[in-house]
Amino acid sequence: MLVSYKWLQEYIDLNDITPEELADRITRSGIEVEGVEVLNEGMKNIVIGHVLEREQHPNADKLNKCLVDVGDGEPVQIVCGAPNVDAGQKVAVAKVGAVLPGNFKIKKAKLRGEESNGMICSLTELGIESKLVAKDFSEGIFVFPSDVEVGRDALEYLQRDDAVLELGLTPNRSDCLSMIGVAYEVAAVLSKDVKLPAVDYPKAAEKAADYVSVKVENSEDAPLYTAKIIKNVKVAPSPLWMQGRLMAAGIRPHNNVVDITNYILLEYGQPLHAFDYDRLGSKEILVRRAKAGETITTLDDAKRTLSEDNLLITNGETGVAVAGVMGGANSEVQNDTTTVLLESAYFEAGVIRKSSKTLGLRSEASARYEKGIDPNRVRQAAERAAQLLQLYAGGDVLEGEAAVDALKAEPKVVSITLEKLNNVLGTSLTENEVTDIFKRLQFETSLENGSFTVTVPTRRNDITIPEDLTEEVARLFGYDDIPTTLPIGASIPGALTEYQKKRRSVRKYLEGAGLYQAITYALTSDKKVQQFALEKRNPVRLAMPMSEERALLRQSIIPQLLEVVKYNAARQNDSLAVYETGVVFLETEQNQLPEEREHVAGAITGSWVSHVWQGEKKPVDFFVLKGVLEGLFQKLGVAKSIEFTRGTMDGMHPGRTAEILFNGVSIGFAGQVHPQVQNELDLKETYVFELDLSKLLATEVNELQYTTIPRFPSVTRDIALVVDATILAGDIQNIIVEAGGSLLKEVQVFDLYEGDKMEEGKKSIAYSLKYFDPEQTLTDEMITKSHDKVLEAVKEKAGAVLRG
Missing domain, CATH: 3.30.930.10 (Bira Bifunctional Protein; Domain 2)
Incomplete structure (x- = not known):
């Protein structure tokens, strides 16, 4: 989710915190901010200019000489290669000394012999991705509305004097897939109030229900579907501020009607769809499952074959949209559209997820439906969109709506005790501190005998069990402030066996x-x-x-x-x-x-x-x-x-x-x-x-025992034994060790001979024997006594004789 810092300020006071500081506070509260992008970073001296004259460059077919008023008194000459530049336009001008993205500096120059004092810019040259530029300006410069003030900062008009926070949301935090949802989160983190947009507009005398009826075959698929009618709409570009906010959020502007539905998608997290009422083909909306093999051409001009897994919006017969995923090309809002049917609905998440997956089509709308939207914002979002369509498309909003409503949107009630909270977190929070945290989250809370009963707003569909409340308390109390404690018990978890x-x-x-x-x-x-x-x-x-x-x-x-x-x-x-x-x-x-x-x-x-x-x-x-x-x-x-x-x-x-x-x-x-x-x-x-x-x-083994270094010298005796070739050296070594007694400390084989000087079937094995006593110096008599026992044992048990 890309969050505009300036846009967020409309819902919450952020005057005392910078974007970077806000990003840090949000991250510490549990939602990772993956980055903060300052949209106008490094750019300067980019203003609104008025093209007074345009004429063909005398020495180049694809260049134009333009006389441009940049608000500095005398107009300046700028050579421009854009095919759509013309006299009378208001354009973005990078003056001499300006810096564009990539540290590109604008200097005075001569192009094919003609002086150029600046640069008339396209949106991509101002750092906006080409995929976000409206089709009308995808090739060439961007033309501002005629009422903009010459000499003013062009980036301000385009909402580029802003910082965008990129939130790395986990699937459970779908509430933050909207600006209002983020505002509630930030308000809880900063202990501030949320200001919601005021929705009020005059309504026409006609009723929406007279223009369209709504039917839903299976209310489990679409428990709530509403349709509003807006007449006398004038399709045109949306206001600059709206286009700027959409582009900052990664959405390409189209026209005022489509842009308003996308704007509400970002603001409320509620997907909307605008149909051209006159192209709908009937006065009926029927929501049903698609028939196997049924086809529809979607807004991306792709013909898609549907199955019974897909939920379809139809005009009673023909499909006009894949519910919750994408609209159909046959009912698309176009430049000649005058009447709009505005859809706002609550679709079952599993149906939309399956539909999106089978079609291989993922949209901003489907992403929100899949994760779960706030059922109590379905109608609020439609009313807000109707207000904006009246303000910026000149539409007349008919009274009421056509709807099917089988939705039961009751807030969840979850209880937890203060004792359990403190035991899990290792804290000593008081009742007042916990109550204050729930108040910051705008959760309705009652307290009785140390137990909190919390009514969770429908916007927070991730909170269903007491452990979820524990997490909310922990993150707003501050993970860094939770005391470090050692586990108590018979065994400490995490130790190796x-x-x-x-x-x-x-x-x-x-x-x-x-x-x-x-x-x-x-x-x-x-x-x-x-x-x-x-x-x-x-x-x-x-x-x-x-x-x-x-x-x-x-x-x-x-x-x-x-x-x-x-x-x-x-x-x-x-x-x-x-x-x-x-x-x-x-x-x-x-x-x-x-x-x-x-x-x-x-x-x-x-x-x-x-x-x-x-x-x-x-x-x-x-x-x-x-x-x-x-x-x-x-x-x-x-x-x-x-x-x-x-x-x-x-x-x-x-x-x-x-x-x-x-x-x-x-x-x-x-x-x-x-x-x-x-x-x-x-x-x-x-x-x-x-x-x-x-x-x-x-196998259990005894602990390692250390012995002191011997104070007394050791004595080494070497013996070479002639034995049958079939006898193993290891067997003889075992006999030596067993017979040597306590004085014999080491036995090692150091030679083997089976040459022509040895009797056939025999071999000679030489051993080195080390004797010592840690308590005394060994005498020849003591060594000879032990050594004789060894020789006797190898002779008796292995048939060995000393090699002469």
């Missing part, structure tokens, strides 16, 4: 390790749905899939991550590390929602480290992936409960895949994608992992 904290920790760790977060589709295809799944169940199929590729709910995240890697590899981004935390879906009982489990998965490929200058390059391998996961488990405090064992899985490399156990229970896997799958996807060596995150994060 332990599970959510851990999930954030997982994401933060993986991103810190160099993996990018990906978000992929939870929908997949028949081929991929069970690939890499930790637990395979019957797939969950969508009832209405958008495509075969997105027809089932995934059971693993890895297939989607491999698509991400493939997409990037195809674009030469061949070193990539991505992860995703998301849910997989497992079938439960028939016709029941699937079980959702949160997983974390990752995929890495290419180089893990690449420093070209230093000549350092480390490709991704299994141990890079394993190291990332070990760091994650350490971060979550579950590292001691995790075990990596040899694993197998379809789609994974048979010798480079590990199953991950948590307290002895499988929670996922890590390893290299099978070379055959890599070839199918055109990938280099790619390593992936997937874990059941819900199991990991749901």
Whole structure:
């Protein structure tokens, strides 16, 4: 909604507040002002000029020499290229030194050898959009009425000495789709009174009901329809002030009759339509639903095919307007119109919305009907329009109206207690303060035993429940003045659960390790749905899939991550590390929602480290992936409960895949994608992992315990063990840890040998063992005792012998 500051001053005193200050106050009260445009910003020295003489330029066919009186005494010569310039006209003149929009400065000039002292302007040159310029002046200069004063500010006549506030209205605030509605809002914000226009005019002796009758087939579609008759109308341009206000509001002027209906639309928020009574074709108005396939040519000269969803205004037989949307060309007001039938009606919002949508035709009228108009302004708006038609079109308004009235427009009554208001807002408002706010809103209010009973005016159709009253009190009290309070209770809303904290920790760790977060589709295809799944169940199929590729709910995240890697590899981004935390879906009982489990998965490929200058390059391998996961488990405090064992899985490399156990229970896997799958996807060596995150994060772990740095030195012993080639290094490490006792603090594999100097079927694994006691310096005897236990255990349980 575009709101003229000067126009608004007619309804409310704004002398003590600037447009910018007003915009700020309105925004703080809950309606956003998206901008304030000063229409004449930067423009100066633009006056009314009188063209005394016009003659053809001697050296140019399309230029004219004009002698123009600009109110400075001596007339000046101005060369003008407008095709419609002529002697006797009153025009807008930018004098020498004037500044036009775009910082365009007017200087003395010579055009084809003739001196020009200024510029005769069109409306577009004065900053008015071409789509808002009346058709008569769409090409050429604008010609003022002959009674304007020469030398006066032209922008003032055109209502350009104004500021326009652009309100960003939400759908519930349809009351502010009118100047009067905005005036009520501003009056409440500023604690001022609203001055409504006085409507009074003489009426002709004839009665409107003698000229037309009104019928409505379904009163639910149009519970109120009124028709007034205005005779002896003289169609002409509307007054300059009205044209200026319409253009400032984004509406193109046409003629006085049409402009007045648009003016009332803006002023009252009530759509009106003017029919040429003599072109109507009958003395009857029938409002009915259109017949399927019925057609009408609307005012935009488009032939439209209607359906039974469209509400139609007819002359009893033929359609003359699409109700609430647009009039018909067959009854359009034209220059020879002398009698006008003025329609003002209340149409049901849903019908107009459906009609506007099916026709693909949205108008200022339909926008207001869709959101809801004030039923008590239907007749007021018609009376105001009749007054203006008499004043500015010379019409004789016949007495009364023809109408169908089945409308019940009762104001809503809503109650709320002071206690509830203060509890919700966290305030300590008094009864008098709340009463004053309702008074500013012009809501009739009664108070009894701390309860407010509010009668809401019909213009505010957005207020229906006590919470709406709470909002009104809050915004007029001032959002900035509402005290800041902390919630009280057993739990504070908004805090993260332990599970959510851990999930954030997982994401933060993986991103810190160099993996990018990906978000992929939870929908997949028949081929991929069970690939890499930790637990395979019957797939969950969508009832209405958008495509075969997105027809089932995934059971693993890895297939989607491999698509991400493939997409990037195809674009030469061949070193990539991505992860995703998301849910997989497992079938439960028939016709029941699937079980959702949160997983974390990752995929890495290419180089893990690449420093070209230093000549350092480390490709991704299994141990890079394993190291990332070990760091994650350490971060979550579950590292001691995790075990990596040899694993197998379809789609994974048979010798480079590990199953991950948590307290002895499988929670996922890590390893290299099978070379055959890599070839199918055109990938280099790619390593992936997937874990059941819900199991990991749901486990309670002890809080992190810190220990002092040891004061006493540690002792390291290295051993190389010869074992069967089938024995796993991890199994031997577990035996060492178990046998080493409290003195053994760290065990690490640092070498593996399976060369030709080793007996067939055997291998040598070297371990580094670190011993220390935080309370004392270890003696050789103490270390030997623990170390011997280790050697004995690996010999007995793994058949290991020390390598000579």
